[in-house]
Amino acid sequence: MKRIACLPEGSVSHEAVLHLFGDEPITLVHYKQIADVFLSTVNGTTDYSVIPIENTIEGSVSLHMDWLVHEIDIPMRLEWVYPSLQNLIGRQDEFMSSFESGGKVDLTQVTKVISHPVAMAQCLQFIRSHMPNAELENASSTAEAIEIVKKNPNQRWLAIGTLLGAKKHELDVLAKYITDHDNNFTRFILIGPTALEQLKAPVSEEKTSVLITLPSDFPGALHQVLSAFSWRKLNLSRIESRPTKKKLGSYYFYIDVLHSLDSVLLPSAIEEIEALGCQVRILGSYLSYNYEVLS
């Protein structure tokens, strides 16, 4: 059975991987820190790792992208998109106003809100308008945030996280779906050394992720790279620049192409880009499963 590394039980990553695999047999292995999720697949304790890499509100999850590029060399095997439905979680009775003043939940009494920084960023306006007196504290996952609140009663702390996490720790959901924008989705990838057979879930598209480092900064360099894709009518769905970490002002380009590497067109585009003196690294050529299609 496939051993899949993932953030703790009740995290968004956990919800997302359960949704993707449905009733297909997998063994989930949970780790507190994303670094340990990555490393478990590097050292062979697990076969695949679940990594969140992009969010509708926050954009790229830079820490995870950097791990993918700089710390490990393991291919991306599939991607899928899952909604990050964040909720306010804690003990409702710690926030009830007196019977005389209506006996309602009074969130102005919250002293601390704990969550993963990406989840926190998705709910900042909600926090400012409903819990203006709260201090914000980062956790390594939304699931860890819920666990901290569970272990610290009577502090008037709340966590932002999933319904699955609230259920696991038997805490109340004080407000449901509190993200500042609807349609808050996260893109997850599965990385692993061996290819993965196609899942039962329907495929929405084929994708290849490439990293391109330009030879040096000369006029039109990026334009020439992009034209290798464009004249072949290869559709790009994402392009992002990130520091190479070698020198200030030196960047690589992370590009998603909506095309498989098992074709004539994409390898020839890559050859053309290499002939320009660029370094090209293939991060993976894989299937993309879409939430709308999955559900």
Ligand SMILES: O=C(O)C(=O)C[C@]1(C(=O)O)C=C[C@@H](O)C=C1
């Ligand atoms: O903390 C979690 O629950 C996670 O799965 C991590 C993570 C992320 O790193 O982006 C995943 C999706 C959510 O949007 C927020 C946090």
